[in-house]
Amino acid sequence: MAVLAAAALSAAPLTLGSGPAVAGPRAEAGPPAITPTPRSEQQRSDRITVTPSVTVVTGQASDPAAVRLTTAVLKAAGARTVTSSRHVPAASGSLTVYVGGPAENPASADALAALRTEGPSGLGAEGYVLALGRAAGEGAGRIVLSGADPTGTYYAAQSLRQVLPQRKTPGAQVRGLAVRDWPSTPVRGVIEGFYGTPWSHRARLDQLDDYGRHKMNIYVYSPKDDPYLRAKWRDPYPADQLAQLRELVDRARANHVEFTYALSPGLSVCYSSDTDLTALTDKFQTLWDIGVRQFAVPLDDISYTDWNCDADKAKWGTGGGAAGQAQAYLLNRVNERFIATHDGALPLQMVPTEYYDTASTPYKTALAGQLDKDVLVEWTGEGVVAPTMTVEQAKRAKEVFGHAILTWDNYPVNDYATGRLFLGPFHGREKGLAEQLAGITANPMIQPYASKLALHTVADYTWNDEAYDPDASYGGAVREAAGGNAEVERALRTFTDVNHSSPVNSVEAPELSALMKGYWEGSVPASRLKAAFVALRDAPATIREGAEPGFVDDAGPWLDSARSWGVAGIAAIRLLEEQRAGRTAAAWTVRQQLPGLIAEAKSYRYTDLNGNKIPVVVGEGVLEPFFAKVLDASNQRLGLPPQPTATTDLPVYNGNTPDRMTDGDDSTYFWSSRPPKADESVVVDLGGQQPLGPVTVAMGKSGSTEDYLHRGVLEYSSDGTTWHALGAEFDGKATWTADAPSGTTARYVRARATAGQENWLVVREFTVARPDRPTVSGGPAPASGSSLAAAADGVPETAYRAASAPAPGDALTVTSAAPRAVASVTVLRPDDATASKARVQLRVDGAWRTLGRLDGAVTTRPAPAGTNADAVRLVWDDGSAPPVVSEVIVK
Template sequence: MTLRPRPLAMLACASALALVLGAPAVGSAADAPAGRGLRPAPVITPTPQDIRTRDDRVTVSPTVTLVAGAKADAGALKVTQQALLDAGAHQVVRGEKPVSGRLTVYVGGPGETPQTAGALSDLGIEGPGQLPPEGYVLGVGERRIALSGKDTAGTYYAAQSLRQLLPERKGPGGKVAGAEIRDWPTTSIRGVIEGFYGIPWTHAARLDQLDFYGEHKMNIYVYSPKDDPYLRERWREPYPSAQLAKMRELVERARARHVEFTYALSPGLSVCYSSEADIKALTDKFETVWDLGIRTYAVPLDDISYTKWNCQADQDKWGTGAAAAGAAQAYLLNRVNRDFIATHPGAAPLQMVPTEYYNVTPSPYKKALAEQLDEDVVVEWTGVGVIAPVITVAQAKAARDVFAHPILLWDNYPVNDYVTNRLLLGPYNGRQKGMPAELGSGVTANPMNQAYASKLPLMTVADYMWNDAVYDPRTSWRTAISLYADGDARAEKALRTFSDVNYSSRINAQQAPDLAGEIARFWDAGESADAAALDSALKGLQQAPDVLRERLAEQEFVTDSAPWLDAAEAWGVATRAALRLVGLARDGEGAAAWDQRQRLPALVAAAKSFTYTDLEGRKIPVVVGEGVLDKFTEDAAAEHDRVLGVTGAVKGLTNLPTYQGNTVARMLDGDDSTFFWSNRATATGDHVTVDLRKEREIGRISLAMGKPGSVNDYMRQGVLEYSTDGSSWEQLATFSGKPVVTATAPAGTEARYVRARATAGQTNWLVVREFAVETKDASVTGGPPPAAGSGLRAAADGDVTSVYRAARAPEPDEALQVDLGGAREVLSVTVLRPKGSTAHADVQVRATDGDWRTVGELAGAYRQFTVGGDAVSAVRLLWSEGGSAPQIAEVVVR
């Protein structure tokens, strides 16, 4: 047979970009005469290995002839038929040969549909004979479409690619640009392991996931839900018939989608490795599900103790220590491998998860396992770390070397059981090209508790698994969003906006990269910034949840994401209010800006109020856009402070990561029941720091660490230090073994920063309930006396969020006085009060001769008084007798 040579102009790379990215290609709408109806080929995902355009095309006819042999894959036929009907065909009929005027579609590889070989030959396309397993060839052109797989799975994957190539129309006549695809996976095992803790997936969600895996060419699903007690706590017990029936349905759905259903039994909590009864119980349990059609089995031994035996017999047989645990586990697994896997023809190689699954460090445990475990057993590994930020070719090779077995990567992304307050919707990232080939087996991804929301990141995982050589995280992420929006442009824009503020994770360092970039451009432009672009982006965030609720085709995503959608909408409101605050302040609209500033805390609190209910029924506040949305509101308030001429609230700093929502700001909130909590153990040099925002005279310092329930989470050895510039530090005191530390700075000591720095590493995390630094600023005296929980100093501490609240109404000639520490030229005095404050006062300044001069009367929440540059040593508010108890947020002297 003579094959038509491929034109040089149709080289794979350029054509693949044209088809995948939607750029005009040869034979596309960009080249067609007006009215011909051609359009650029749609995206195909996962990205094919080799895709080329042709200069011909096909038209979807009212009736389409489907040519398929008796052995043609049923799943491929079903997908192909539905794709043709969705493309506008009125009917698809089976036939043996082409019919004039009709589109003919051939489905099946050489062992399924022999006629397909002739159709490919007529198109000048080579068949799949030289392709790896699961590879396929798809040809479109000259009134025919041919799908030919290396095997039935390959034909099924060809049908999935055809589904994406064909247009969606209500009637026939759609034009499809000619194309030739030769495609195959670079990773042999590709899929998902349902291995998270927390709220489990429903049976319906699992069935839907299996459909999704087939659509995205993933070929394995590992059934390991922690909610199934018959996998862990009650592993010896047989399944009730109703649960077996559900599992059978899952197995059958998986088989129809060319997904290998893997059953993972976890006996480690109670198994006696040397017990013949337990070995038989394990193999008997596998036997009970064999009849369901399950052919792949795993024995996870993760998240258990390997220094404590479950029976004395194991200690008597192997002794103690990690090497003994490795030998015992190898013994159990080898028995399962020989007694069950080897005696069941068609069973896939046994898989196992070691107790040391998270690194490549040589150890006695790994050595024993490597040397004693049967060589055909597959070892699962999570990378360097339980959640590995990066996984490289070198690390994969090291895993192969240290375990001396084929490696199946159990990749803990996008799993969120360790951060149940967050959705992780960013792309699969940090995995080096070529890494899967070094593993020797494949990749499985551990998804979120939210099955439908997991689909976005899992699409990018599937893209990497199939063709890691050309994988680009951001491109794949944008493609996934577009496909999930199902052609709805408004839904796509809203989904990208929502996913952007739920982007960061251990493998995606930046949160909200799109919105953060827009915010950065706004701040970089300074006072001349045009807020329109940023306001448009924030308005998009505010409106995105409603768009998704109304327009997203898969509404289960909305159900999964409900509290995060609510929070995103509220953050849109809060950040737009913060942006308006900046504009008002910069425009000199002092009263309006102050009114806006007072509204902001309630809007932020509302955005933080939405909760997720975990498996124990606890209400967990959800987090959206952490470090971007909240920071923008803080930065907007700081800009208002700058315009006012005040320093702003004291700020907490740390180099330690934060556990869930226990941010460093909580150590400064005056509430001993809230706390900062680190997300790792404290190492030498780690610190928590108080930024006083300007140099101030400091006095007593108090550091309260630890909390009920984790009393040992404190810095065991450290030093208290202060600095004026954040670079050069002076020691105040050392501490050791005490959760509460106090010290007093020498009289006259000035500092902007005060920190506690660890001088030794430890295994415990760090909790700081309160870190208080006494400062001595402008003196505030007089009255009326403050109410409980308030203080006179709050009236002039540089923080407009702290409020002096009087305990009673003023008495005759009572005044609140702010001494400036010496005479200075004053241009103006601004008095800020909480909304609704009505106490009346004369605002007076004291000249150098000691006389008081009235500059105006206090009225309303915001009042600015012109002084004109006179030398002033003090400001006072001379109260009128009676009325309401005074409240002052800040007396600002400029």
């Protein structure tokens, strides 16, 4: 990367980050935690003292940014006066600090020798040695920052920032230390390459400072919705926007980050046109003039089967191979006419149109054979968002593309799932990957400050993949984001836990879900799970008070949703505990509140670039299923059958989880994030063996009418292993219904793909009717939007609401398919709708027997021992209020 010259220093603020806030000597447990993890870090037996006055010895070529950072770090550690000098001071009792490797500051070699510490000789680019200790006869000791090059020295200063304490007074004693370190990956950083609201200028400046702190060395400017990069790529930038780009370039250089400008002409370029070549290189020249030294030409997300000009078709013909030749032709000319003619220009980068796999194609073959070999090719892995990336895949990519590979890793980017925040660690990247790559760049989220957590872990992996531990790195990222505040750290940990999963890591809410699992198994008490929901409720307020304001702004609707899920979780635990204690009425009161609490948690929206209101998703696949299980447990205690639950082996798109197939709401849906393959399925678990009635699968939706199983079959099973066909294979319809033969019973029903397809899958509702369901008759007639059946549909959240007061003789009758043993009858009514009066009766051998009267929101009337009945009815009193019944439950 470019060497920082003194004249190029910008006025970038020296943000020291969250170094250890230690007021005295460090604990002796081990060396200080430096991130990214160094290759070698050894404690010494001696100590250095941060004295009131410190001398920083520099050489003629010492990196200015490293000197400035070192000075700031020393002052933050308690030094009152920090003096720079080109000369080694005479022996004194003050701390002396040497900044610069052998080529920058020759004095550092002697300083290391006095500490008997090996210098940076033999280290690769950007490697460094950091040593703290006392030579013979020294009082306060010395610190040496010696890089293999100026960037290495700057990185030594970033490590020193984490080693020295932060305190207001001098006198801190710090254990001696020797660090020898270098990066695994030559190019490490971030590509702002998403669709959606581009980052603000202020956020970009902040990001560049953050990259320097984490030893990342590249930032690729490629926001898809900057019109001057794509739609208006030929047009020059307005003066004010060019001035902002200049400020970014200067800030990047001050942080030893290479600002890379990526121009995307593919929507309209004529590859064979000299005019377009000139327009492209002229645009590059305007960026060169403000200091940019690295350029890229992304040709992703375009069509290469439709030419933008007839001349290209005449020159190369048609097809993928023709497109590869045309793109190579243009890029080679850019390489020849611009990169090669500008001294100091770094290698050109490009993104191929086929950027997401390693299948050999005519396009890739043409590109591999004709594109100049010094052009770096960007690649996203096996998939646009690759769940894993392996050494063998990277080797294959080099072979297929015939060039050095720079990964465009689509994590934690969320432009395809704008309802999510991906806050979990970088995951699924094999150790040793760096050896096969020219570099790794991560595509972040639309939310810049929220992206920092994941990008912290990307920095850790790319610097030292062998030492990388996702969970440990993630913990460090959360601690840093909390700025040393333990309460904020706990709150962030709680919040990030329910925003943890992503396409590169399917595990959501690892801490909360473990507590849920223990709760259902009986190993975790209710009080502990309730405490977790209290923490989730309270975490957003703590984050808003103490976290970085940019993070708070980015995460706003997700914080609101998390708080509401916490409130709902507290209510859910209370519901179950009230029922376990036998307080059915109190439990029913809480249960009536729960749907509203859940609805509030799901009500928050993110507003995207186009003004669309996107529902935010928190705790994907964990929170909503938990509440479904809570209701099932509540139902079981009430004597109701379990509600069906849905699962799938397909990945989920943007929070549209499988439980939405069985929620009774046709406006919600399950949506896969890729096309189904043969034998993949969606499954409904009925909760137990039961008779089967008609089965209906309603697929597709407005705007995605082709997202259904184009070839598939309905099947049923008792054990989830042995399956039987339910009707004929379906083909070419979005909604399918099958009638089970009379007497058929099963626990599971599934819709299975019998062939792969190109479209994703939407399932709005997957319903399995029960022929043994009771029927409801009588009156008064239901109000609009209600039904008689709601009084005995097994779902207390639905209710029969009468349109009028009962007429004389009106009764609501629930009739079973056959006589059954009855122990009791329970009638649930809303707390605010208990004015209607009625007698509760059972029909035994054709005669009605009165069990008692309705009384309050929960009425339970026992039946005489040995009672067999085929119906229950509520006989309304004359003059009673219009009745409302949530559920009639016969045990």
